[in-house]
Amino acid sequence: MSKNSIETSPQKSQFGTRLKSILAKEIKSVGYINSIETLGALDGPGLRSVVFLQGCSLACKYCHNPECITPKVGRTYTAQELCLELLKYRSYWGDSTDMYAGIATGGITFSGGEPLLQADYIQQVSEQLAKHASKHSLARIHLAIDTSLFVPQFHIQQLLNRIDYWMVSVKHLDTQAHKFLTGQGNKHILRNLEYLDGQLAAANRVKSLRLRYLVIPGYTDSTSYAADFVRLASSLRSLDSIELLAYNSHAKTKWEMAGKKFSFGGIPDATRNQLELLAGQLRAAGLKVIY
């Protein structure tokens, strides 16, 4: 068979088409990354490398990372490039062999922005990390994600077995207030939360979910709001903890630096006392609270 006949055979041309599509996919397989924090102590269990991905599906008035909202800007990394970059910091992570029991000493957190918008890419990064873990004597690299869950459900499904620890930022439990604060109602998010919790519980992955509760004076700091939060949290079977975060207006400077108008002025910062009172209410309901 001549060279030409091979190249023009149906199998070869089908293979060529497949190869082109694989290559095209590979070329597109880059992540848009805003920044990497090498030693994060506030974004999941233990010391972590935190990857801030670009793009968000919400538009929170008080967003502390307004520079991460716009999609497809920032530096691009292939999955392998990001993996190799992250592995430079592995000595911080410790051993995370028992991550489902919630005692991981560290790892990697995907944050943003809304990292689940780049679920395909995170999947590829996690595959690369898994390949490299054994080479570096790590039993497994513990992966966490910080998400609002305002994404199509298949993005969650895609990463269910890749992400060890899910941190869900609950913006508001009332859908109208949620819409005012973020531009979107919360019904889809609550459905996704129920789905995620159901899947984690079915896999016996207890203590693999954290709810993040941003305490905003005048919006989420009342005892009645906290009682609603208790009801939600108590219904979850995979819940590990609730993290109380104090609203502060430092974001204003970041908005101004990003050339954006900060429209959430005049809201006072949440105080330590407010957090302590809310923590007491949540703990009285048997919930684990950190802040």
Ligand code: SF4
């Ligand atoms: S979900 Fe997070 S990153 Fe997105 S706008 Fe809200 S606070 Fe900002």
